[in-house]
Amino acid sequence: MKRIKSVLIHVFAMLLLFSLCSCSKDNPQNNTQEEQTVPDFEPLTDIVEGRDDIYLIIKVLNSNYWDTIVKGAKDAGEKFNCNVYYSGTYKETDWKNQEMLLDKCVSLGADAIILSPDDSIGLSAKIEEIHSKNIPIVLVDTAANTDGYDVCYMTDNLYAGNIAADEMLNQLYKAGFSENEELSVGILVGQSSSQTINERLAGFYQYWITHAPSKWTIISDIKNCNGDISLGDKYVNSLIAENENLHGLYATNNGPTKVIAKSVLANNSKDIVVVGFDYSDEIKQLIETPEYHASTILQRQYQMSYNGVETALKLINGYKNDVKFEDTGVVIVNIDNLEDPEVKSVIDTN
Template sequence: MKCRKTKIYMLCVILLFSFLLSGCLSSSAAEKNADGTQGESAPVEYRCISNPESKKKIYVILKNYHGAYWKTVIEGVEKAAQEVDAAIYLGGIDNETDISGQIRLMNEAIEQGADGILLAPANSNSLVESCEKAKKKNVSVVLIDSSINSTEFDACYMTDNIDAGKMAAKEMIKLLQDAGNSPTQPLEVGVLLSADTSQAMVNRVSGFLEAWTQYAPSQWDIAKDIFLNGGDIEKAQADAADLLEKNKNIKGFYGCNNTSTIGIAKTLVKEKRTDIVMVGFDMAKETQQFIQDADYQGVSLLQKQDQMGYLGIHSLVSLIKGERLEQKFFDTGVIMVNSYYLMEKGVS
């Protein structure tokens, strides 16, 4: 038991070190691709989605613009845009590793006279300077989905990711038990996430490891390799397949974000691994189909990301008017989605 606690502690330290180290990288390092080559930023340019004649200007900067998760965020933003007197400009990046792209969009928003910015930071350290710059220009900044390693923002709407991670670990243990795994037999759980530079991801893993250490049988462990996919589904799928091939003790997968969960679900179905359970985040069609398939065992923690976008816009309008918010952090909550939940909701 002591050995396992030491191993899990080391995983936490490595993850935290990676998170802190990301803030020390130069901008040129942030622009490099995974293979070490220099990459070009190609952010999704701003488009005005409502009230172009309004004197109030709000810029929305997402971190995986065309991802299924972010389409729901956009729905919340668009709903709020119809209810407020503000010109809403929507933009973002297509890959969570394109930090320089987000920084460029932040600079453009400030230069174009933004009154408020709604930001989903792709990197909790590298976006600090941009947020500080905005605040110095008296631009209101509201964060969604993840926070930054600074207090230079006005509000943040996100899941309490440490609590969500703990919930995921407890559910993982239950699923492994329900699948017939003996507490006296060794097994491992693989962990996939989009990036170790996001505070949300780090907290989901930290919460998971904390609860796992407390509640899991001593013979059950976490795989030493934690895979990063940068928000790319194909990469997540390849990572899951690689882990299955190299580690015969894998009996569970924890997907810390939407793309990781999709990749895991697709891999398990493709390889017909009905012996492996999954706990993930969010709800793409692949995830829904996996949960509804009686041959597989899995759940997903559904975030209320539409509320992040919706409430974030309304908060910015209030801040621009000079109103003060009652608090800085707002937990938008999660819902545990299993086959029974989908059945009760009549989802097909």
């Protein structure tokens, strides 16, 4: 018990240090984010005068995962007869442009805002400011470090991290690794200041230290690519080259999962187990290739935004939400359950 407590203290101290260091030293985009151009809001639905106007701001435009978020909002807008507009940024670190988009929502007369914050801390003050003007705010995918919003539809990310660690262990055993042999697992994240990512890290560590064999360790140097695909590719290749006993790679979100899957295939690294999040062509190919051992944790992001629009309309009309967080759940996908009806249903909306 003392060992577990000691390790937990070390883990959370390390995660805090990781977050603080990555936000400053390892984030080359910080000085240029304000200059990046983001598109104006575009309508997702037919625009009908007199209907409520809901504005959606996403993290990453032109991304499989976030396109599903957009589709959920569009379908809900059509179902519930409201006007839905959307915009977003091109990188998950670009919270300054999200702040600008939030101000634009107010100037355009938004009746409600649906937001997935690029930075859980950096956007907190702006979220509070807008919510204080009695504009309903629904968060999707990622929470913010404030109570100044109405509800957040998201994955229980601490639990999702637990599930990812359990799946990593299952896949390592399935790949034939023994508890008596030394092996290591590397981690790649896409951003350090996201509450979502930090919870998935904490959940992974939490489960690992209580269930993994003592000789199976996590590499302490967590790699953070800050949404930069080429940097992520460099990090993964260095992990593979520099760690002889590397037999597992964990990605905390969509971008790093794509990077890891692509690199493992390119390096023909059939002895490396991959566990990531969300569904892309890269992770799909890896899962469907029998020589590899890979899994991904699918979120129900379509439901996040669909429910978000429905709830936003209720909030506009005076509804008071008693629950701050709504867990939309996850599904594990691997080669053994690809034909499972529930899995196929979630894949179809990804």
